[in-house]
Amino acid sequence: MGIGVEDNWRNKMAFRLCCKEGELPFKYLGIPVGGNHKRVAMWQPMVNSFKKKLTTWKGRFLSLGGRITLINSVLSSLPVFLMSVYLIPKGILYSIDKIRRSFLWGGGGEKRKIKWVSWDKVCKKKEEGGLGVRELRKFNLALLGKWWGRLAENKEGLWKRVIIGKYGERGGHWLDWIKEREGLGSTWWRDVCCIDKMDRERVGWLLEGFRIKLGDGKRVSFWWDNWCGVGYLANKYPRLYLISTGKDNKCHQMGNEGNEQWSWNLQWRRKLFEWEKEEAKELQQLIEDKKIKQGRPDSWEWVHDKDGQYSTKTAYSILTKDQIETNEISTYKRIWNPKFPSKVSAFNWQLLLDRIPTKVNLVIRGIIGEAEDGKCVFCKEEDEDSKHVFLKCKITSWVWQECAKWWGTEVRLERDCWNSFQRFGKWSKDPKVKEGWDCIWSTVIWTVWLARNQMIFQDKKTDPRKLLEIIQVRSFQWCTAKLDRYAFTFTDWLINPVECIKSLHAGRKKRV
Numbered sequence: 116m117g118i119g120v121e122d123n124w125r126n127k128m129a130f131r132l133c134c135k136e137g138e139l140p141f142k143y144l145g146i147p148v149g150g151n152h153k154r155v156a157m158w159q160p161m162v163n164s165f166k167k168k169l170t171t172w173k174g175r176f177l178s179l180g181g182r183i184t185l186i187n188s189v190l191s192s193l194p195v196f197l198m199s200v201y202l203i204p205k206g207i208l209y210s211i212d213k214i215r216r217s218f219l220w221g222g223g224g225e226k227r228k229i230k231w232v233s234w235d236k237v238c239k240k241k242e243e244g245g246l247g248v249r250e251l252r253k254f255n256l257a258l259l260g261k262w263w264g265r266l267a268e269n270k271e272g273l274w275k276r277v278i279i280g281k282y283g284e285r286g287g288h289w290l291d292w293i294k295e296r297e298g299l300g301s302t303w304w305r306d307v308c309c310i311d312k313m314d315r316e317r318v319g320w321l322l323e324g325f326r327i328k329l330g331d332g333k334r335v336s337f338w339w340d341n342w343c344g345v346g347y348l349a350n351k352y353p354r355l356y357l358i359s360t361g362k363d364n365k366c367h368q369m370g371n372e373g374n375e376q377w378s379w380n381l382q383w384r385r386k387l388f389e390w391e392k393e394e395a396k397e398l399q400q401l402i403e404d405k406k407i408k409q410g411r412p413d414s415w416e417w418v419h420d421k422d423g424q425y426s427t428k429t430a431y432s433i434l435t436k437d438q439i440e441t442n443e444i445s446t447y448k449r450i451w452n453p454k455f456p457s458k459v460s461a462f463n464w465q466l467l468l469d470r471i472p473t474k475v476n477l478v479i480r481g482i483i484g485e486a487e488d489g490k491c492v493f494c495k496e497e498d499e500d501s502k503h504v505f506l507k508c509k510i511t512s513w514v515w516q517e518c519a520k521w522w523g524t525e526v527r528l529e530r531d532c533w534n535s536f537q538r539f540g541k542w543s544k545d546p547k548v549k550e551g552w553d554c555i556w557s558t559v560i561w562t563v564w565l566a567r568n569q570m571i572f573q574d575k576k577t578d579p580r581k582l583l584e585i586i587q588v589r590s591f592q593w594c595t596a597k598l599d600r601y602a603f604t605f606t607d608w609l610i611n612p613v614e615c616i617k618s619l620h621a622g623r624k625k626r627v
């Protein structure tokens with residue numbers, strides 16, 4: 116490749132040096148170099164591979180649970196490195212999300228594809244009521260943040276030398292320096308500089324995540340680095356700064372080591388006025404417990420990680436963190452119980468948000484007309500909403516009552532499925548025992564839903580007695596599925612389910 120030379124000369128040189136001639140853009144380690152990453156064409160291969168891996172026909176044979184798993188795994192198998200180098204253009208994000216969205220809600224056998232839950236919600240973590248689908252922009256930012264992490268590290272590297280060589284140096288390679296270099300240089304560098312601002316709800320997330328760890332104080336500017344956690348001292352105490360004798364001093368020049376103890380010694384050009392004394396005292400208190408440690412270079416640390424290293428994982432979790440009540444978190448967590456199949460978890464999730472295709476919900480979304488039969492398929496008397504099908508209908512309430520007899524307890528009619536699930540969660544504090552009860556609750560719900568679908572789509576009659584039997588068998592299977600050995604037999608289960616569930620308790624292995 117030649118810049119500013121004639122073809123002829125380039126030919127010759129290539130021949131001499133035994134190289135091939137090339138053109139921009141070319142690929143290096145799979146990353147297009149010299150292409151314009153703002154252009155859609157560069158990203159098209161990535162969009163295509165999403166398209167190829169998430170085709171609707173594949174989705175049709177998978178449950179919602181399976182589709183969630185596939186969506187999440189496709190991202191990890193895709194060229195993540197492309198996202199860790201460049202900021203994905205908005206249009207590309209939109210296309211990829213469109214593919215992922217229609218894959219998630221495709222299949223399922225409904226005539227029209229309904230996106231039951233908003234994409235924002237889907238992208239939340241599972242314990243926050245989402246499906247844990249990665250949010251691409253945030254993931255992209257978390258990956259790009261690594262460049263800041265690299266600048267912050269004490270290690271020298273060619274890349275860092277190039278960047279500093281190109282954009283100048285200011286007392287080393289402190290991150291504040293990135294801020295000063297914003298808007299300069301290549302589009303790539305400009306993108307890297309503003310990662311910090313890209314997430315509108317969390318402006319400053321990246322810079323705030325880094326903290327200076329004072330070492331020997333040789334590289335930290337006393338007045339012009341944020342090493343106390345309150346911003347630049349020069350900005351906080353402008354008066355004092357003006358009369359300081361060491362405006363450009365590094366920290367190690369602002370005190371001395373006596374008796375192996377560091378003490379700060381701030382010098383002023385003149386005697387302080389009374390009111391300045393107050394400020395000086397405040398400043399002194401602020402820096403009092405920060406000490407210079409000889410023999411250890413100053414460094415940056417990433418506050419969100421134990422060992423102070425920037426990691427994409429912690430960055431992503433900051434970007435996606437949400438304010439949510441603890442009891443909601445624990446309820447959502449319970450949905451993803453490893454004891455039952457993922458399709459059941461996914462169904463529970465949809466149900467607790469009341470986003471399942473009951474007739475009432477289909478009418479609301481205009482999928483079936485109001486004139487069509489919207490009555491419950493079991494009793495044919497009341498409108499079919501989720502409370503009715505799963506709790507109130509005479510068929511299901513009979514099933515719940517019989518189950519209650521089997522467990523030797525009582526089951527109240529709750530306001531909705533969310534509350535019913537909450538109630539079950541209160542039956543035990545032991546997490547393993549809780550899992551057992553959640554299994555039973557989910558079995559009842561799942562069994563009723565399957566019976567309802569069989570009646571609608573296959574015209575199969577439902578016998579409540581039969582439902583009870585199925586629930587007993589199915590819940591036994593789910594409860595014992597992931598146990599090392601059978602802690603109890605099916606007969607035990609029928610006779611005394613409560614004791615069996617208690618035996619799931621972590622420390623207890625005794626047979627019932």
Ligand SMILES: [Zn+2]
Nearest residue numbers: 491493494508
């Ligand atoms: Zn009914």
